[in-house]
Amino acid sequence: MINDSGYYYTDEGGAKDMQYDILVNSAGHYKLITQQCFETTRPYGRQDYQLLYVAKGSVFFQIEGKLHQVGEGHMVLYHPGDSQYYRYELVDQPDVYWVHFTGNQAETLLSQAGFGKSGIYRTGPQSEFVLLIQNMIQELQVKKCRYLPITNLYMKELIELGARYFSEDEKDRWDSTGFIEKAIVDFHQSYHLPIKVNDYAKKLNISSCWFIRCFKRYTGKTPQQYIMDIRMNKAKELLYSSSFGCNEIAQSIGYADSLYFSRIFKQTVGVSPLAYRKNIRSKHEYT
Incomplete structure (x- = not known):
């Protein structure tokens, strides 16, 4: 299993830090190679937000008590305190990138971008998301000068790009060939x-x-x-x-x-x- 991640806060329960408008606590990449199944269960959620992007394959996510198989090109958002359960199965070839984040303007930024509540958002396959989260992982691992504000800027860009793509999903039906x-x-x-x-x-x-x-x-x-x-x-x-x-x-x-x-x-x-x-x-x- 590929488990590549970087951390600012390492607490598994997350952190609620209000010093910044938005703050990336951790970011990572999961991909099953030989392991048949991998589950994450957090009955009481975390203190921070979690945004996951399914780059390839599919993953089972539980949202508001219902289990959904979420495929490539979708984002899944969990708010603080939301019960979390998701399952990776090798047969589905899942390749997932994730970010945990907090901040005094996190809720406002999400709301303005159209992420009104926890749930599943279709964006389509976007290489930009993968690159942004890979950049976050690297910044949090290497921790060069000014790494934290740079990582936080990547998170803002990720939210705005996500909003652009899932809001344009309706348009795509009228411009499928560009x-x-x-x-x-x-x-x-x-x-x-x-x-x-x-x-x-x-x-x-x-x-x-x-x-x-x-x-x-x-x-x-x-x-x-x-x-x-x-x-x-x-x-x-x-x-x-x-x-x-x-x-x-x-x-x-x-x-x-x-x-x-x-x-x-x-x-x-x-x-x-x-x-x-x-x-x-x-x-x-x-x-």
């Missing part, structure tokens, strides 16, 4: 060019209706609305920081007709381009 993310990048790079959504969808070998539907589910906007928002934001930047006139700005963001640009800008922003320039420059002149 074509929406590619479109977003393309639109940001090519907003100044004439972009026809139908032609763009055709290049992806999908129907324009399906592309528009998936894009809106993912971003909350249609492709055309999204492109227009990019253009209007770029126009605002140029109106504030450049000496370009409306005609030059219109052309630089993809509109051949400056009158059409001015009309769209006023409909979107609420004032004409020239009025916006006057207002924004006046505002920053006195701040």
Whole structure:
């Protein structure tokens, strides 16, 4: 069995330390090699939080009295005082990384990131999680200068990345091959060019209706609305920081007709381009 771990506090019952906003007590990596089964039982839990990430295989976790087989790409969170039971079985090839942590802002940081309660959170397979916890283990083992605040920063990053991935699980159903993310990048790079959504969808070998539907589910906007928002934001930047006139700005963001640009800008922003320039420059002149 691989049992690679590093410790700040070594007490098996955990530690409740409020000196830091978040504090990593220990971190580790479990992987069965020949041992058929390994169990952890803590009827009264620990004083700190525990976050486990199933990198490969599966593990049996008991949550609120029910046993769940949790597979690759999931996080499991236990709060202080929660009864803990989990079981590794060799046949399931489990490969798990874990962190015990505490701190005066731990509950707030977890809540803000969407970890509202103890339970199972789907994130998908993410190599970043493995790397972050490996970094924590190494810092806690070697204990070089400033190792503790660095380890704690890794923990904050882990929480935020976890929140990003499990909150995007719903989006993934609408972008299973990554074509929406590619479109977003393309639109940001090519907003100044004439972009026809139908032609763009055709290049992806999908129907324009399906592309528009998936894009809106993912971003909350249609492709055309999204492109227009990019253009209007770029126009605002140029109106504030450049000496370009409306005609030059219109052309630089993809509109051949400056009158059409001015009309769209006023409909979107609420004032004409020239009025916006006057207002924004006046505002920053006195701040």
